[in-house]
Amino acid sequence: MRSVVCVLALLGLLGSGVKGFVPLGGDGNTHVTITENAVLKKIQEVCKAVAESEGREFKPTGSSPEELLPACLGSATGKVSAAKFHEALNQIYMQNSQVDRDFMSSNPHHFNSEAFAGGRALITQGTASIKANVRKQNFQAARETLGRILHTLQDFYSHSNWVELGNEKPYPNLIKPNLALSNIADVNTPTCSDCASGTCPNPLLPSIISGKKLTSGYMGLISSNKPKGKCSHGGDADLSSTQNPRGGINKDERKAHNADLHIAAVSMATEATLDLLEDIRGAAGNKEYLRLMGIARSAVLCFVIDTTGSMSDDIAEAKRVAYKIIDSKKGTQDEPSEYILVPFNDPSFGPLIRTTDPDVMKAEISKLGAEGGGDIPEMCLSAVQLALTGAPASSQIYVFTDAPAKDTQLEKTIIALIRSTKSTVSYFLTSGRSRRSVSSAGSSPFQLYYDLALASGGQTIKVTKAELPSATEIIVDTSTSALVTILQRARNPGRVESFPFLLDASVSNVTAYITGDVLKFILHSPSGESQSDSNTIGSLAVIQTVGNLRRVQLNSPPKTGLWNLSIESTQAYTIKITAQSAITFIYNFVEEFKGVHPGYAAIDGRPQTGLPAKLLLTVTGQKGAQALKVEEVALVEVSGARVADGVIQEIGGGNYLVTVSTVPEGEFVVMMKGQEKATSSRFQRQSTTQMSLSKVIIKATVSSTLLPGENFRLPFTVVTNGTTGSYSINIRNDRNIPLEYNPILQLVSGVSTESAVTLKTPADTPSGTDITLTIAAEGPGGTDSNYAVLRLSVLAKVTDFTPPLCNVTRVNAVCPSDCASSTWDLSVNITDGNGSGIQDISIQQGSGNFSQETVVEGGVLMVIGLYNASCCSPNVTLSVVDKEGNVGKCSYHDAISGGVSISLSLSLLMCLLLSVLPLL
Template identity: 80%
Template structure:
């Protein structure tokens, strides 16, 4: 669908309101709004089911996304940041929108030119990949694929004649791999009559209508030719629409001649999107579905730990800190949603261990021990690569090591991953004893690499003795919170005498200033004129601690609001960073516009191009929603300089803004936002942490399909420069160790795209759902300029089982009067999977009861006999059954409180979805 969005009240609507789709009739139907409406409706439904299973009410205090998140998590107190929620949903919306750029001329992606088989394959294979990704915990890869799949699914209803044929329900064969698309008009069957005006109400031939033949319009972006008698898509971009039969059957735009058809297409696209989301929910279960959608506590605890022999003290401290955080935050709002551990040594690194269970992480950490290692540097960057690709975006990653990196060739890859994920990496660099490995001048330059990477990510590089390490790790406790915000970040090299102002608002708590550097002095100044120098360990403004090269300044609570200042005196390099805890924050992406039949904006997954205005799509979020905040200033600010480049702000709606910066700083910069909380007139300041800069190099690559285990996969890409021509060095890597074949150099001419290809072959035993992060870097002659592209691909083994399992209701007992408290009811089911892949999981998707099960063999067929028992106060149940290939069915049952019993099945009598293989499921497991 492509009409302008009118004040969308949710998330960063990438293409709407900024010519993502052509505005017609003042409507608000776009791919983004259709997706948004379906996603939010399903989230509300799942949140309500989870709340019911936990015996609590689901009552958002308002209509904002933030209040929905708060109610869904069951947060009675403490601040909840919606940043990761917005970020997760944006990934879906962005990928949905970018199908119009990345696959502009692909008929299957849009169901153009009667490409029904190809379009359906994209949907079914994409859905299988999403389910497999979720099972492996690869949520970002799943979200990106979901966005693309939803776009193709929605286009079916706008680009085909499904609506004209009188259908009032979505076409189930599009998302059911066990069904087939039938009755398609063949290549030689004429389908449309001529329409000279291009605006005829219905061009379909009577024979097509009477025989219910399925067709779609041909799209001619580069040629006017089409098969004789075939319908065109229509519109100015479709050259085929000028050839007889003229006109087009697209319902993208709502016009007078097709208003009813357009409205029906929008409605069916919405319903079809909901059906697809429900299928994925059934396969994933409520808990994992909400994690897919970003409904989670935002803090992630991620350790990358050197395990060589000299690291015994460091490992012991890492264990102590991890145990402390896990134990102190377990069951609280600040409990991490995920724990990640990556050990590294020489020459080994990994594996990445990831779990949402704090007890599992404690057990894994307890296994760590220091052993081996000689006098050589370690595989530290390889370990960081695993962490950056395995952890969710915007994570806090903590690295413990006492040696410089051996794998320095990964520096540009790590920098690219830091920028693309916006994750923050902090290093705890401990000094060795004389008996340990010596540090050569080359090693010292290696340590400098850690300082550079820390600065690039907005983290800290803390140099400390092993004995003092416990005092330095307080920073982990500070930053492993669900609502961490950065207020200021600056760096000076060489040092200088300078003051750094920063604005504190009423929503910020736990304010901490971190200063790293040697031989420096500083003074803290409050808005009311009170001062405290670094020599006062505990003063009227703050408690100051120092360990190694780190100064940790904790402002006293309650903290005075207004403009603070910290003045620093030093001739040596230093960094200063101010953080706090607040639900008021922002997320952003650099974007570029694209042309075509559906023009819009696409996310830049590398550095923005030099010489062009920088454009950002930015979302602001707060405890009471975006409506309670007013954005006053957005600027790009040099971190190592003083230049500030203000942006022109265009409000889109719902806390979303398009910001254009004409004169971008030449050096590395961050995004600075200033605004006001409208209810209290309290002014706030926030800053991004990841350093960004411009480049003359442009790398373009697109993920078009999944990888098959044991088979070659070709990933095409192009490189272009607007700067220096000549021989460019190409470096391509991935986080799974898959062998790659590609040209290591390309000869570039200014303004000309040069095409190349990388070939990869995942091992035959690679599990379905494994995501592979590929980083493509191009560096110009002499290393003067470079850029990168980061892509996530999914591995999907060939699916052979297409049939969902069967659940047969065999008995119901119990009578439920209107007074329900002391009465119960039972439901008996038999669940089978025939000759399929076998049942993997069974779960209660809706209802607050208990489910027990036992497996028996009856006539050579395994039958799972299940019994669901619940209070009459919980009269509705939906059971989910999933087989090992992710096929899902669903059955529901409801008990009438009047004393009678009735059932309501959403699929044929025994379509049952799947989930857990546990013997007893006490309702739905707790959300976190």
Template identity: 60%
Template structure:
């Protein structure tokens, strides 16, 4: 098995014709591509380790992320595997990486400008602590966001400092090791650069700095050219200090004729440093949770939000039955849920959110639910749903069971914001006839559930309690990792319409759902064969009707071509067509930002009205991006008269495209993509589920750090409108109910920002690693326009334990191992080691990383833990890792590989030696 360093050395050998540290696209190696390369390599290594431990062979059929996921999850299980969540995880990280140049453009520590080495390392270390704490609490979205930011800062060190000019060939491990000091830093009074009176001055670092191995970085000024005497500048048109003597700059962000070798070296070491940081996080998290953090897990999450009031006994029993059926029927397949989430709610209580990867634990937890209290009055449904939306991974399928209206209807706008932010789909199973009419705009109604379901791409299914078991087949349908939406529409009433949709060769288990009453329809296939609503078992499929739901499962998977359905109804109805396929897409609405390193920022809210709207979109196929071609991307109105707006497409490479729409439809719209699958030469159609609209209101806020329990966090934010000015209502909520203060209204002038500060205080007993989801909404006094921003804040306890566990190998018995490896299987060898954590928090786990033998150890409560490893002489390398209670990682490595016929000497190595020690013995 190749070591991680071996992979890194392959990166060192890669040619770099156009390398740059820009966020996107002006060269072959950018922050974006460096990060993606490191992520793919660490995931490949992790998958290889996991698969080979099971005795299977890790053999991707190709180099694409899609084929990597299939190889990582699919050697023994059956069914299709979608790589959408993996690709989304990569995008979460790379987008946050690029945003550092937007959100923290003038912050020297975020870029190691102006010799801010201690401050820059502080940001990296703080981020690593937050990442490890969040992994323990399974807050993986928070992990990805923080990881992207600190990778940017780490990568900038090698571009903005003189590390490579000093002749360094390896990453500076001290940047991610709080127990190791930063050494030999140039002080503010030490000149570091000579003057460069031209634009081509290779290595302007002063000879004394190079000889003494002093570490410096370039100063950067956007508004001023002032810098300390004799100091290097960053360089470039945006750096005013580069015009002050000494002129020029030492940045290796762009490849120029005078810095080719230095720039290539910086890219290579930045990639290796990124791998080094990722390896530390992987070791602290464990392979399983690291892959989950990267979106590599079987199937979607099974998430239930269940009303537990007294009238819900039958509903709870049906939910329990569905969970048990899914667990029992899908065990060992690719459709086995990777995670189970349960949120009960009552009145006035709701929660807690229960999360587990153990199916038997989920059975136990749902079996504990008992119906009690309450009555037929409204319940805390939306509060429970809020917990689910903030606790479940993005793009989850969430199912809500209730027989009452929402008491907490004031949360409706917050739920809309969270649905749009997470792109999760919410379906409601409602077992009551709601006859109550609204007494005011604040009173809840059944339509609220319909609105939320439609906004998310879900359905509001209304049945009697006796019929509920017939309606829950939809949950079985959607419990798959490869679920795609082909079409979704909603119509108000009183019309007859023929709606076409395209099925492709890759689709399986195609299902048509219609919700509504007084409906007639006729379904017609490409050959002209038809079936209407009265034919339960017809030529095209099986029709099931229960309550307001029609479910049509097509008889065969081979139904390529354009279908159509003719629907007539005098009431509101929805139409949805889904199937299973690995051909899909992911997307974000983005806006371009300018500056020294321009890029694209994901819009956290609704895109701005009155200007072009841009999508960043990735197409996912069966054999990677090269197996797909995109024909058209459009925005389509779900409700009302059909209107499709097509966008202009720019290919960004590797399956990523930018789509720009000069105009957008009025009202709520979704994204529709059409293209060709080259594997089958079949045209396909896919649609997003989450509805979106534009707004003239804009809210900006950035979370720049974690917060300690008991400490007040100050969050500045700004609100601006391009619409009418006046008083705008500000409403902020967080999913932990932590105390907050803020001004609840602002007076806005058109085109001008109004600034405000929100404070939030996590209680002193808050668990370290708690992830807080915060929404801030701004609404005009008329209610005609509004927007929101969704932010995440990590609560992390301050720690003082920065020291890694130590390892002392005190005995190796390998004398029996033969020189002739053909006979190795008949013999074994042993290793014994002592593990300690000194004055630290204590070792929490010990696990085997390399080696096919068995590892055992004494009690983790002991001050000295004895570890023993036994293996066949055929397995000659062992590495095991120890993680303490705050995530510090120590490693024990030993090899009995013979060199020149002599056995390798037994080594007693400190456990803090990084994985590089496997190749550079004695060079920690």
């Protein structure tokens, strides 16, 4: 998967003689690059509008995402990591490319075989779902849907004859459900002439061109049959292209016979993508649109808190830490972009409270009190499940409890969610005043917490309640927008061992966390200095011991080069070394797929045993990927010594395809080493989430949204290359929606078995609700298992497709040459007729103020609005959104010169001209 690269001029891309409309595996322009160019162009436009509204300049130092992000956020200083920005965008790009795998034979998904109604329905239904998801702040579900529908939208311009008909602009009816599709060739209308060579420049019949009839090529993947006289898609995979009329009309790749058509299709697909993104932006509002695109500070504060009777001290400490982070980091790069709180007790857990407002977080955590409970386990894993599905990917989640888990049946679900989200879960275990005391790492019933923390790259910190305030400093350390892991290892049982690690010039706030009950250690610097654990304030670090945790803060600035940490212990221990740096990486395990447009798709679950592991890896740094060189990528055992090196293939834009031929048999993580080119400083980074291989494979694809009150059937398949026998199937979701499925499948090795799960969505489920569904399969004796994690969206049936009307009724824009001393204003009338009602009115462009009042005139509900701004800010666009997400806009530009540009419905054009003419 190509990740984000700088926004290139379309002319430059097309002039290089590249191909297009194919996924990764083709060269040059792909579906992904068409998408990323449009996405980044729109992001820059929105960032500029937000900067203007906040009275600041938008001046990115370059065109890379790493340079774009701080300019968007308004961060003048400090380190800002672009990792989550890349991660969010990759969610869009990966789903876009996977349409060619998951829906290879679906005509509507590709606008093949004249399936225009079905293709348009996918786009409009998907757009409605995205808007509803964004309203509920379910951004990942929205991104995944966006990637899929953009693929379909882009295919229209390559697979239909829209370009050949002489159109120079995108077809607006594809994204506007209130506009009907028209003039489509019916099944009995011939559309193409025969092309024996298959390379005719334009085989469309003259009658189709002159009549402006819309058609698309028929695709025959398993049969050569097609209606008489119809165009084929074309290409080696299309069997129908061998039947008269032969050839094809697709413009997927730039070839000698279709170069001009291909260029026009790429251009129009890019413009259509921008149009759809603009519609979503109008519905979401600028700031929520940027959050959808991953423009946010990457720190997220997520607490999961036990509220039983013995937890009063812990709750008080969680409040103190939350307040400290909120107050000390406000206005900095490290201010959390989101706050999440999940309380749990017995038998209750939740609800998940999610907010971007620090004052709301303060108020919610202040409401917590300790009550009930006793010497019994709690619903801890259920609460962690809510946090993992509700928090953004790669979040840090902190759990406070003094009791073991009651809901241990969720263990494999939690492991699957940890691996899917790459989030880190850390536990603070305290000794209560009752019998609910914390036992050691090696004994039940708390061992589960140690296992889950290790699997996620987190830690289990065991302290008394009196020691808890010292231990929670780790939360302050890790609440940063540029946190990276340098090294993480675990040993059980412990032994004498040395752990080397590289520190580069970009790192700061380097801290080592060592957990273990009885151990000694020595820290060695690159210059040969050393410091033992008994020297708490030394030349290399400040060492703090609390409970089973040693917190080792290296003195700033740390020396660059190869450090060493020597541990001596016979008991279990873990090591984690973190720092702040903009240099990091993101990755996905992928598999190659064949078909019409072969490529790579992300693996949803554990990679398959017996095959080389492939990763798509993106490296990012403060000055962009071009400033970095990746030298090594390896899979490393966390609890062992094995290192499996990968073969690196650079794709471009900071992206690499890595192949590891022999994968470690146990749990492993990804280790990357490289060099910053300007300084020759070598760096080391490590992923935190542990992964392993499996002989079991689960495949499932989300093909549509769920309707409230209606059953939804999701097919899936399970295959094993291991033991034949009875496999247990366990399916869970985070919304407590009733499920029906077969809990036992009889598998034969090498044979795929089909099954399905039915979700019974309650009738009162709101539109925009996302459901995280985890499907787990476990073999006989529990020796092997795998999982698939899917996000499904609920969308109530949409009946209102008409956007609200926004009418500029008066403009008072007499501005002198000294703009700073004067203001201008305009008045608008906004109505929604018989629609769903006005949901929101926002300033999409402009730095003025908008006030409104609602009146009833002639039985019609109307919003009368007044916009006022400085003459130095002469442009405004107002976005009006109804409750179904339909968007209406009105704009006024260049108030100083009196030039006007209004974006309204045609029915209001005459009224608008009458109101504006006196000003001209």
